[in-house]
Amino acid sequence: MMDYMTMTADSPPTRSTAIKLYDESGFAGMRRAGRLAAEILDALVPHVVPGVTTGELDDVVRRMSIDGGGVPATMGYRGYQHSCCTSINNVICHGIPGDRKLLEGDIVNIDVTPLVDGWHGDSSRMYIAGEAPIKARRLVEVTYECLMLGIEQAKPGNHLGDIGHAIQKHAEKHRYGVVRDFCGHGLGRVFHDSPEVVHVGTPGSGPELKPGMFFTIEPMINIGKPGVRMMEDGWTAVTRDRTLSAQFEHSIGITETGCEIFTASPKGLHCPPYG
Numbered sequence: 001m002m003d004y005m006t007m008t009a010d011s012p013p014t015r016s017t018a019i020k021l022y023d024e025s026g027f028a029g030m031r032r033a034g035r036l037a038a039e040i041l042d043a044l045v046p047h048v049v050p051g052v053t054t055g056e057l058d059d060v061v062r063r064m065s066i067d068g069g070g071v072p073a074t075m076g077y078r079g080y081q082h083s084c085c086t087s088i089n090n091v092i093c094h095g096i097p098g099d100r101k102l103l104e105g106d107i108v109n110i111d112v113t114p115l116v117d118g119w120h121g122d123s124s125r126m127y128i129a130g131e132a133p134i135k136a137r138r139l140v141e142v143t144y145e146c147l148m149l150g151i152e153q154a155k156p157g158n159h160l161g162d163i164g165h166a167i168q169k170h171a172e173k174h175r176y177g178v179v180r181d182f183c184g185h186g187l188g189r190v191f192h193d194s195p196e197v198v199h200v201g202t203p204g205s206g207p208e209l210k211p212g213m214f215f216t217i218e219p220m221i222n223i224g225k226p227g228v229r230m231m232e233d234g235w236t237a238v239t240r241d242r243t244l245s246a247q248f249e250h251s252i253g254i255t256e257t258g259c260e261i262f263t264a265s266p267k268g269l270h271c272p273p274y275g
């Protein structure tokens, strides 16, 4: 049994196991936070080139978050010190920005979470430094398709399992592995809230989707097997079999008829190549 709780503008921002259902004031807050996330990801495009360091990209994200009236929610989150995550090649997620220079053909996920007026916009995209081999480009493209096929299932009356199923079916058709160890999540005034959004599943299983639910969908897809290995830094997750991994993430809200993508790109920069 899954229960739901109705949120209003003055409900407290606390984590809960119940799934929160937000009103129009929540949609307004998420629209602003999501838009800033998308603008940051748009603005990063010309910066993601061979020779740039992930630390320099982190500086761009921090400056843009603050200039846009927000603050990166990752700074100080469980001891994390950076403004975004930069996950290169075989890194699945939570890569830590630093001195690593991007090399020609690297694929990199940049994941940003600006906190604006108490609301979290959480989104990530893949970028390609220079030109990458077809094998890498194909993974990136199919991973984006997985995200959008999941989003197509995000409507009232469907269940979370319908989203996971659509993603898994598409990834496995291409013989890719869907990561199980990390999930999408509810969000709003809380960064990581209920429900857990698993990227595999059975149609009709899991909680029913209702208008006012806010959550992310963020499939991580590996060319090889789904297995994860954690690095000694306690954050960086890499593919156990060292194959390439890709990820895209949107924050969405369930509406009466489907869903609203809070983090859609204003410039139409959805998936590489960006121009």
Ligand code: MF3
Binding pocket: 074, 077, 078, 080, 084, 085, 094, 111, 112, 113, 122, 216, 218, 235, 249
């Ligand atoms: N943005 C990530 C997500 O999609 C979370 C990053 S938490 C961090 O949920 F601490 F690693 F930055």
Ligand code: CO
Binding pocket: 122, 184, 185, 216, 218, 249
């Ligand atoms: Co997320």
Ligand code: CO
Binding pocket: 111, 112, 113, 122, 123, 124, 249
């Ligand atoms: Co994220």
